[in-house]
Amino acid sequence: EQLVESGGGWVQAGDSLRLACEYSGRTFRIFNMGWFRQAPGKEREFAAAISWNGDSTYYADSVKGRFIISRDTANNTGFLQMNDLKPDDTAVYYCAADLYSIGGPLRDRPAYYDIWGQGTQVTVSS
Numbered sequence: 001e002q003l004v005e006s007g008g009g010w011v012q013a014g015d016s017l018r019l020a021c022e023y024s025g026r027t028f029r030i031f032n033m034g035w036f037r038q039a040p041g042k043e044r045e046f047a048a049a050i051s052w053n054g055d056s057t058y059y060a061d062s063v064k065g066r067f068i069i070s071r072d073t074a075n076n077t078g079f080l081q082m083n084d085l086k087p088d089d090t091a092v093y094y095c096a097a098d099l100y101s102i103g104g105p106l107r108d109r110p111a112y113y114d115i116w117g118q119g120t121q122v123t124v125s126s
Contacts, residue, residue, distance in 0.1 A: 001025025001115060003095050008120030015124070016083045021095030021117060023076040032098040032106055033071060033078040034113055037091035037122075044094070046108035048080060058106040062088075085124045092119040 007019040021033065034049040048069040049058045057069050068081040078095055096113035098106075107113075 001027075001029070003097060003115055003117035005093065005095050005117040005120040008093060008122045010123045010125065011085055013086055013124055013126050015085055016081070017085065017122060019080040019082065019093055019095075019120060019122075021078040021080075023097065023115075028076065029097070029099065030102055031115075032101050033069075034096045034098060034107070035069060035078075035080045036094045036096060036110060036113075037089075038094070038119075039091040042091075044110050046110075047093070049098075049106040049108065050078065051106060052102050056106060058108065060108070082122070085122075087124050087126045090122060090124050092121050094119045 003021055005021050030052040032051050035047040036044050037047050038044040046060050047063050050069045050071050054071050066084045071078040095117045097115040098112050099114045
């Protein structure tokens with residue numbers, strides 16, 4: 001089973017991008033989904049999370065009001081709409097699956113996530 005991100009690219013400050021994260025596996029799983037990012041020389045940091053059914057969302061303060069997380073539960077695909085991008089948003093973006101907090105709180109620490117995508121680069125120029 002795996003997660004595969006897509007949609008990264010190079011944009012200018014103020015532009016928008018939409019990332020996608022597709023789950024594939026031999027069995028259908030339900031999981032909370034998170035998006036993280038890692039800039040060069042920095043630790044991986046939380047950006048947003050969404051519950052398995054899409055009813056709950058949680059954002060880091062740094063992206064709140066600019067990013068929107070959503071998901072297509074039928075196809076187990078997640079999205080991160082990123083608006084008003086800033087140079088500080090430049091990073092590799094990863095989606096991840098939290099398999100063990102179904103019905104529980106959305107979590108913001110990488111250690112809680114069990115399956116990770118390979119990442120997609122987002123570069124924002126000023």
